[in-house]
Amino acid sequence: MQHLLSVVDLTAPEAVTLLDTAEEMARLTDRAIKKLPTLRGRTVVNLFFEDSTRTRTSFELAAKRLSADVINFSAKGSSLSKGESLKDTALTLEAMGADAIVVRHPASGAAHRLAHAGWVSARVVNAGDGTHEHPTQALLDAFTMRRHLGELTGRRVVIVGDVLHSRVARSNVHLLHLLGAEVTVVGPPTLMPVGVESWPCRVSYDVDAELAKADAVTMLRVQTERMAASYFPSTREYARRYGLDARRLGMLGEHAIVLHPGPMNRGMEITADVADSDRAVIVEQVGNGVLVRMAVLYLLLGGAGTGGQAP
Amino acid sequence: MSTLVTGLAPLGGQPTDLRIDGDLLVEIGALSAKPGERVFDADGLVALPGLVDLHTHLREPGREDAETVLSGTRAAAAGGFTAAHAMANTDPVADTAGVVEQVWRLAREAGYCDVAPVGAVTVGLAGEQLAELGAMADSAARVRVFSDDGHCVADASLMRRALEYVKAFDGVIAQHAQEPSLTVGAQMNEGALSGLLGLPGWPAAAEEAIIARDMLLAAHVRSRVHVCHVSTAGSVDLIRWAKARGWPVTAEATPHHLLLTEDLATTYDPVYKVNPPLRSAEDVEAVRAGLADGTIDVVATDHAPHPVESKDCEWASAAFGMLGLETALSVVQHAMVDTGRLDWAGVADRMSVAPARIGRLDGHGRPLRAGEPATFVLADPTVRRTVSTAGSASKSRNNPYVGRELPGAVVATFLRGRQTFGAHR
Numbered sequence: 001m002q003h004l005l006s007v008v009d010l011t012a013p014e015a016v017t018l019l020d021t022a023e024e025m026a027r028l029t030d031r032a033i034k035k036l037p038t039l040r041g042r043t044v045v046n047l048f049f050e051d052s053t054r055t056r057t058s059f060e061l062a063a064k065r066l067s068a069d070v071i072n073f074s075a076k077g078s079s080l081s082k083g084e085s086l087k088d089t090a091l092t093l094e095a096m097g098a099d100a101i102v103v104r105h106p107a108s109g110a111a112h113r114l115a116h117a118g119w120v121s122a123r124v125v126n127a128g129d130g131t132h133e134h135p136t137q138a139l140l141d142a143f144t145m146r147r148h149l150g151e152l153t154g155r156r157v158v159i160v161g162d163v164l165h166s167r168v169a170r171s172n173v174h175l176l177h178l179l180g181a182e183v184t185v186v187g188p189p190t191l192m193p194v195g196v197e198s199w200p201c202r203v204s205y206d207v208d209a210e211l212a213k214a215d216a217v218t219m220l221r222v223q224t225e226r227m228a229a230s231y232f233p234s235t236r237e238y239a240r241r242y243g244l245d246a247r248r249l250g251m252l253g254e255h256a257i258v259l260h261p262g263p264m265n266r267g268m269e270i271t272a273d274v275a276d277s278d279r280a281v282i283v284e285q286v287g288n289g290v291l292v293r294m295a296v297l298y299l300l301l302g303g304a305g306t307g308g309q310a311p
Numbered sequence: 312m313s314t315l316v317t318g319l320a321p322l323g324g325q326p327t328d329l330r331i332d333g334d335l336l337v338e339i340g341a342l343s344a345k346p347g348e349r350v351f352d353a354d355g356l357v358a359l360p361g362l363v364d365l366h367t368h369l370r371e372p373g374r375e376d377a378e379t380v381l382s383g384t385r386a387a388a389a390g391g392f393t394a395a396h397a398m399a400n401t402d403p404v405a406d407t408a409g410v411v412e413q414v415w416r417l418a419r420e421a422g423y424c425d426v427a428p429v430g431a432v433t434v435g436l437a438g439e440q441l442a443e444l445g446a447m448a449d450s451a452a453r454v455r456v457f458s459d460d461g462h463c464v465a466d467a468s469l470m471r472r473a474l475e476y477v478k479a480f481d482g483v484i485a486q487h488a489q490e491p492s493l494t495v496g497a498q499m500n501e502g503a504l505s506g507l508l509g510l511p512g513w514p515a516a517a518e519e520a521i522i523a524r525d526m527l528l529a530a531h532v533r534s535r536v537h538v539c540h541v542s543t544a545g546s547v548d549l550i551r552w553a554k555a556r557g558w559p560v561t562a563e564a565t566p567h568h569l570l571l572t573e574d575l576a577t578t579y580d581p582v583y584k585v586n587p588p589l590r591s592a593e594d595v596e597a598v599r600a601g602l603a604d605g606t607i608d609v610v611a612t613d614h615a616p617h618p619v620e621s622k623d624c625e626w627a628s629a630a631f632g633m634l635g636l637e638t639a640l641s642v643v644q645h646a647m648v649d650t651g652r653l654d655w656a657g658v659a660d661r662m663s664v665a666p667a668r669i670g671r672l673d674g675h676g677r678p679l680r681a682g683e684p685a686t687f688v689l690a691d692p693t694v695r696r697t698v699s700t701a702g703s704a705s706k707s708r709n710n711p712y713v714g715r716e717l718p719g720a721v722v723a724t725f726l727r728g729r730q731t732f733g734a735h736r
Contacts, residue, residue, distance in 0.1 A: 008507070085626050107627035108498075108509035109579030116578075117623070130627065132509030167509060194512055256426025 003115045003124040004296055007174040015142075015178050018195045021295035022143050022288070029065060029291070038302045040069035045098040045239070046072045047089065048104040054262060054286070055127050055136075059102045062293035071098075077164050086110060090119035098122045100301055104267040108132035123300040131165050137261050138171035142179055144163070144285050145216050148257050153180030158210045159201075160242055161220030161269055162191045162231075168261045169220055173201045174181055187220075187242060190231045211251040218259040219244050219269045235268055245271045249279060257281050314338070314728075315344050318354030319689060321679045324355070331685040334727035338681055344393040349536030352736050353689050356722055359501070359659045361393025362687040363666040363675050365456070365485070365563055366539060367636065368612035369426070371417065372410070372603045373402025378616035378706050380417035380580035383425040383636070385629075385704035386614070388731035390636040391688035391721040392424055394667065395673045396611075399431040400461040406431035406442035408450035423731045427670055430454040432473050432484060436462045441473060448480040458485035458623035459537055461586075463521055465491050471523060474534040481671060483535040483561075486525050489587065498627060500573040500588045502615040508576060510626065513588050515543040522546050526553040526560050528730075536561040537669055540613050544597030561669050563611035564598045566635055566642035571595075571711060581629030582711050585615070602661060603652040610664040612639050616707030634710045637703060641717040644692060649718060659670040685728040692719045 001012060010018075020181075028036060044054050044063040056072065063070045075089050086105070093101055096277040100123040103111050108130030115124035121276045142152065149155050157176050162183045163169045183201035185192070196203055204210050211217065222242075224235055232238045244258065252258075258280045260269075267274045274280060313332040320326050321339075328342040344350050369383035378386075387395045399405035405414060411428035419425030430447035434440045436459045447454040457477060464470045464486060473484050494517045499505050501512020522538055526549065529536035535575050539549060541562050553560050567585060572592050575583040584588060601607040615632025622629050644660065647653040653661065667676025677683040696718070698712040723733030 085620070085623075086628075087623055105625065107625040109627075110625040112579045117580075117664070130509050131511075164506075170509060189448050193506030194501050194514070195506040198503040199506075 001299060004135050004300065005111050005124065006176070007127045007135045007138050007171045010175070011179065012178050015127065015175060018139055018292070018295050018299065019143050019146060020298060022139070022291040025291045025294040025298070035065055035067060037067050038298055039066040042068045042099040042301050043223055044068045044070050044100045044102065044297060046070065047075060047101050047103045048073070049091065049110070050128070051074050052104055053129065055104060058286070058289040059127060059293050062290050063292070066294055066297055068297065068301070079307065086114065087119055089115070092112055094120040094146055100125060100297060102127045104128045106130055125296060125300065128167055130167065132167055134167040134173045135171050136289070136293055136296060137168050138175040139217060139296070140285055140289040141172055141259055141261070142175055143292050144259060144281055144288050145257070148281065149215050149255070151180070152176065155181045155215045156184070156213050157181050157216045157218065158184045158186060158208055158214040160186045160244070161217045161221065162222045162226060163187050163196065163220070164191045164193045165223070165226070166220050172218060173199055177201065186210055188232055191226070192251055202216050202288065207248065208251065211248055212253070214252060214256050216257050216259060217244065217252065218261070221261065221263065221265060222269050224265070239268055243269050243271065244274050248272050249274050249277065252279070260284060262286070312343065312347070312349065314349045314351055315342060316351045316353050318352065319356050319358040322659055323357045323360045324528060325539040329679065331725070331728045334685055336681055336683050336685045338373050339679065345422065351723070355693065356691050357512060357655050358679060358688040359655065359688050359690065360676055360679060360719060361688055361724065362385065362391045362535040362640065362662045363670065363672060364392050364612050364636065364686060365670055366460070366613070367395040367397055367614045368400065368616065368632070369397040369414065370616055372413065376618050376706070380414060380426065381421045382704060382706045383614070383616070384418055384421050384426060384594055386636040387424040388637070388726070389704050389721060391640050391690060391724050392636060393686045393688070393726045393731070394425040394427060394672055396429050396456055396670055397428045398409045398458040398460045399429050399458060404431050404435050405429065406434050406436070408443065408446040411447050411452040411454050412450050422729070424726065425672070425675070426700070427456065427672055428454055429460070429485065430457045432457045432459045432464050433469065438462060438465055440470065440717060441469070441476065442616045444473070444476055444482065445480065448482060452521040455483055456537070457668070458487065458539065460485065460487045463487050463491060464487040467524060467528070471532060473527050474529055474536060475532045478534050483537050483669060485537040485539050486521065487556070488518045488521035488525065490520050492565065498584070500590045501575045502573065502591060504573055504576065510576065515590070516546050517545055518587055519549055522606040524551050525596045525677070526558055526565040529560055530556070530558040533559065535547050535559045535561070536715070540565050540568065540587055540600070540609055540611070541598060542568045542590050543595060544594045545598045547568050547601035547606055551601065561608045563604070563609045564602055565613045566610060567633055567711060568598050569602065569610070569646040570642050571596065579626050579706045581624065581626050582633065582709055584629050584631055586631035599646055599652060602647065608661065608669065610639065610643055610661050611666065612636050616705055617709050618667070619708060622709050627681050632709065634705055634707060637705065638698060638712050640690060640721060641719045642712070647715055685725055687725050688721060689723045689733070691719050692721055694718070694720050696720060
C-alpha cells in the first residue's frame with residue numbers, strides 16, 4: 001500500500017490487515033503510557049483545506065501516539081479562492097521533508113492528484129476529498145461494527161441519508177461490501193447519485209422497511225442547506241421520513257447498533273434520545289478513529305520494507 | 312512565379328499534379344515543370360481543400376498568456392486549417408464591431424490563416440440583451456456566425472429574437488447547448504462514473520433539452536441554428552429527427568468527442584476536463600455515426616488553450632477545455648477514415664466544404680479545380696506519430712492526446728498560393 005486514497009483501491013486482505021492492525025494498536029495503547037516509538041523521526045503533515053477539528057485532531061493524536069513529528073498545515077482557501085494552490089502547498093511540504101501527508105480538501109480527487117501529479121514523494125492519506133471518499137471514516141466504522149457484531153460477512157448494514165453528497169457513504173458502501181456485509185442505502189431519490197444501481201448495495205427509499213433486518217444503521221449528516229436546492233421540501237419532512245427517532249429505534253433488533261460519522265444534526269437525521277441511547281456507538285467511533293488512523297500511518301510509514309520498527 | 316505540386320492525390324483519389332500561379336490553382340492534371348519553376352514533391356500525399364474550423368478560441372484580446380491570434384493561427388496552419396472562426400469569449404468580449412475588426416485585422420497581418428470572428432449574441436455574453444449583431448455583420452470582419460459559446464443563450468425568448476434578427480444578414484446562431492440550471496457546478500458527464508468519483512454530473516438531458524427547444528424555435532421562425540459540440544447520443548437522434556423534417560439546423564462535433572471517453576476522469580487529471588464533458592463510449596459511437604451519415608455536418612475543434620496553472624491543479628478548480636487544432640485531422644483519420652466510416656472526400660466535406668458553407672466564407676471549401684483559390688492542405692496518411700507538445704505552435708500545452716499514437720500528419724498548408732505551414736520539398 002503506497003497511499004490510502006480510496007477504498008475502491010483496497011483488496012479484502014489489505015482491509016482486514018488494516019482492521020487487525022487497529023486491534024493491535026488498541027491492545028498496545030491500552031495501558032498507562034499510550035505512546036509507541038514506531039514512527040520516531042518521521043514527519044506527518046495534516047494538510048487541511050477544510051475545517052474539520054475532529055478529523056484533524058484524530059490524525060494528530062494517532063501520529064503522536066506513534067511518536068511521529070506532526071505539523072498541522074491549515075491551508076484555508078485553495079486555488080479555488082485564489083489562495084496558494086494545491087501544487088505550491090505540496091511543493092512546500094515536499095521541501096520540508098514530509099514523510100506522510102494527510103489531506104482534507106473540498107475538491108473530489110484532490111488526494112489522488114496530490115499523490116500522482118509528481119509534486120511530492122510523501123505517502124498520501126485521504127482524509128476526505130469533496131464528495132468522493134473518506135477511507136479512514138469507513139475503516140473506523142467497519143472496525144466499530146466488527147467489535148460489536150464480529151465478522152461482517154453476511155451482516156446487514158443500512159446507511160441512511162444524503163448519499164449523493166456523502167464521501168462517507170461512498171467509502172462505507174465499498175468497504176463493507178469488500179468485507180462481506182450486505183449494504184442497503186436509504187434516502188430520498190433526490191439524494192441518490194445517478195448510477196447508484198451499479199454500486200455494490202441495495203437501494204431503498206423506505207427506512208421503516210429496512211430497519212427490522214439491520215445489524216447496524218449509519219445515519220449520515222444531512223446539511224439543512226440542501227433544502228434550499230430542493231433536494232427535500234423541509235427539515236421537518238426529512239426528519240419524519242428519514243430521521244432516526246425512538247419509534248424507529250424500537251424497530252431494530254436487540255443487538256443492532258447505531259452509528260453516525262459526526263457532527264450530528266440533532267433533531268434532523270437523528271433525535272437526541274437516540275443519539276444518547278445505549279444503542280448508539282457514536283462516541284466509541286471517535287476513539288476507534290484514532291486506532292484506525294494509527295494503523296494506517298503505521299502500515300504506510302512503518303510497515304515492512306520502510307525501515308520502521310514493529311509496534 | 313508559379314509552383315508545380317507533383318503526385319498529390321486529390322481527396323485520396325488518383326495521383327495528379329497541379330500548378331499554382333499567384334493565389335490561384337491554374338492547372339490540374341499530368342504536368343511537367345517549366346524552366347525555373349518551383350517544384351513541390353507531394354508524392355503519396357492526400358490533398359484536401361484547406362480545412363475550416365467553425366469553433367476556435369484564440370484568446371486575444373485579453374488572455375494573450377494562453378494564446379494569441381498569431382500563435383493560434385500558426386497552430387491552425389500546422390493543423391491544415393486555412394480559416395478559423397474565433398469565438399467571442401475574449402476580454403473584452405467580441406460583442407462590438409471594434410473587437411471583431413481587431414481580431415480580423417490581427418489575423419490578416421499575421422497571414423497564417425483567415426480568421427472569421429464570431430460575434431457574441433448578447434452583450435458581455437451575459438444572456439440578457441442582444442449585442443449589436445448588425446454592426447458586426449456590416450463591419451470589415453463580415454460576421455455571420457454569432458455565439459455566446461461558453462455560455463448558453465438560455466432565455467428562450469431571447470434565443471428566438473436572436474434567430475429572427477440574424478435573418479436580415481443571413482447569419483446563424485451557434486448555440487452552446489447547456490441548460491444552466493441543470494449543470495450548476497457540473498464537472499463531468501453524469502452517470503455511474505460521476506457518482507463513483509464524487510464529481511458533480513453534467514447530464515445529457517441538459518444538452519438535449521436546449522437542442523430540442525432551439526430546433527423548434529428555428530423551424531418556427533425559419534432561421535438557421537447551428538449546434539456547437541454535440542456530445543450525446545440523444546442529441547444526435549434529435550438532430551437527425553429535425554433534419555428529416557427539413558428544418559434549418561446544422562451541427563458540429565469536436566475531435567475529442569469522436570475519440571475520448573469519460574473514463575479518463577478517473578485520473579482526476581484536468582487535461583481531460585472539457586465542456587461539454589467527455590461522454591460514454593456509446594455516445595462516442597453515436598457521434599461517429601452521426602458524422603458519418605451527415606446528421607452532424609462538421610468537425611469543429613473547440614480548440615481551447617489554457618495556461619499551465621489553469622490545469623496543474625485539482626479537477627474542480629481547473630479550467631474547461633483542450634487544444635485541438637494541431638491534432639484534429641489525425642483524430643478524424645483515426646476515428647472516421649481508418650474505421651471506414653468516411654472517405655477523404657467525406658473528410659473534405661465535414662472539415663472544409665460544410666463549415667465554409669455554414670460560416671458563409673467565400674474562397675474556402677472550394678474544389679481543387681483550375682480557377683479556384685490555391686487554398687489546400689497536403690497530408691500524409693501513412694505515417695504514425697506519438698503526440699507530444701514539442702514543436703506545437705500553440706502557446707498552451709493542454710493537449711489531451713499527449714503520449715497517444717495517432718495516424719497521419721499534415722505536411723503542408725497553402726492559403727491562396729502561399730505556403731503557411733510545412734517544409735519545402
